[in-house]
Amino acid sequence: MDLHLLGWNAHWRDVFDPYLSQSLVPGRVVVEHRDAYRIETESGERSGALAGRLRHRAERRSDLPAVGDFVAVRLPESSAGDGPAIVEAVLPRRTAFVRRAAGGRPDDQVIAANIDTVFVMTGLDHDFNVRRAERYLAAVWESGARPVVLLNKADLCQDVDHRVDELRRVAIGVDVHAVSALTAEGVDALGEYLRVGVTVGCVGSSGVGKSTLLNQLLGRAVQATAGVRAHDSRGRHTTTHRELFVLPQGGLVIDTPGMREFTLSDADQGLEAVFADIDALAAHCRFADCAHRGEPGCAVRAAVERGEIGEDRLASYEKLLKELRYEESKGDQSAAAERKRQGRIGAKAIRRMKRDG
Numbered sequence: 001m002d003l004h005l006l007g008w009n010a011h012w013r014d015v016f017d018p019y020l021s022q023s024l025v026p027g028r029v030v031v032e033h034r035d036a037y038r039i040e041t042e043s044g045e046r047s048g049a050l051a052g053r054l055r056h057r058a059e060r061r062s063d064l065p066a067v068g069d070f071v072a073v074r075l076p077e078s079s080a081g082d083g084p085a086i087v088e089a090v091l092p093r094r095t096a097f098v099r100r101a102a103g104g105r106p107d108d109q110v111i112a113a114n115i116d117t118v119f120v121m122t123g124l125d126h127d128f129n130v131r132r133a134e135r136y137l138a139a140v141w142e143s144g145a146r147p148v149v150l151l152n153k154a155d156l157c158q159d160v161d162h163r164v165d166e167l168r169r170v171a172i173g174v175d176v177h178a179v180s181a182l183t184a185e186g187v188d189a190l191g192e193y194l195r196v197g198v199t200v201g202c203v204g205s206s207g208v209g210k211s212t213l214l215n216q217l218l219g220r221a222v223q224a225t226a227g228v229r230a231h232d233s234r235g236r237h238t239t240t241h242r243e244l245f246v247l248p249q250g251g252l253v254i255d256t257p258g259m260r261e262f263t264l265s266d267a268d269q270g271l272e273a274v275f276a277d278i279d280a281l282a283a284h285c286r287f288a289d290c291a292h293r294g295e296p297g298c299a300v301r302a303a304v305e306r307g308e309i310g311e312d313r314l315a316s317y318e319k320l321l322k323e324l325r326y327e328e329s330k331g332d333q334s335a336a337a338e339r340k341r342q343g344r345i346g347a348k349a350i351r352r353m354k355r356d357g
Helices: 010-022 052-057 130-143 160-170 187-193 210-218 268-274 276-282 299-305 311-330 333-356
Strands: 025-033 036-041 044-050 070-074 085-090 096-100 108-113 117-123 146-152 175-178 199-203 242-246 252-255
Touching: 010 025, 010 070, 010 085, 025 044, 036 070, 036 085, 044 052, 052 085, 096 130, 108 199, 117 130, 117 187, 117 210, 130 146, 130 160, 130 268, 130 311, 146 160, 160 175, 187 210, 199 210, 210 252, 268 276, 268 311, 276 299, 276 311, 299 311
Parallel strands: 044 085, 117 146, 117 199, 146 175, 199 252
Antiparallel strands: 025 036, 025 070, 025 242, 036 044, 070 085, 096 108, 242 252
16 A cells, blocks of 8 residues: 555655665554554555564553554565564654553553544433543643544434533534434534545544444444443443554544543643633632632632633543542653653644644
């Protein structure tokens, strides 16, 4: 496949240049499943295996390839050429959507790498949850990608406009679309994000309709789908691995399994973006270390009392901030340094997007 259709451009050519003298070729990870990889190169797609040196040097899980990564690989030298592509290096990521690994381990899990836009999907059924959307938005902003909220299952909701307005009040500076992945209602509006070489990630809880949306965009059923429980709209993990798909119109979509547990890894810059209203008010508090819990001269608490900010929104901000501080206290120094580095990437992206409107 032409790697340009997979997002390869002048930036990646420059980054890859040192590997040319080592007889390596570029590729992109298109499937990741329990340390098994599929890698797309100019000569076609093939299985991937990690070089022993790369695995040995990896200090943490996030150092290993993730779906969406561009990698330097060594192709088999045999005339048959049917062996795996050996991944010798992971090219530095431009963006990375990260969560804390499940189970409480102080390690980060890269859900998808080098994504330009992330569709944060929530359902207009029992799955609708503003607080969960704030959590996802913080992680997306921190990743360096652009978040877009999709309210799916519009065909099942009697008051779509009210739900859209509710999300827009908390998703500051973020596009919000109501769609029905099942009936294709509103899906045409997503075309502006799906351009040649542009990578879109899709995240949300199980049963929200990510695989159904992907099938709709591809025009064929490539991912299995399943219904949800009627009383709470919870679904099963129909997607069991992460995979990158090339759309007929030229865009790229990474489908991911539903996440019932989503713990933030590090998202200071992301929280500032999601809670920009609270952050702006906090600058006017009398005390620089104001906790917004009744201190005199608290501008945030005054805004809550005036009804400008909901008590539940402030509580959500405090909960996420507390969670971040706890996770930071568990991490080792190398992991903390990596999170700070990734935070700088996210901060630059946030500033760039605010500048560009």
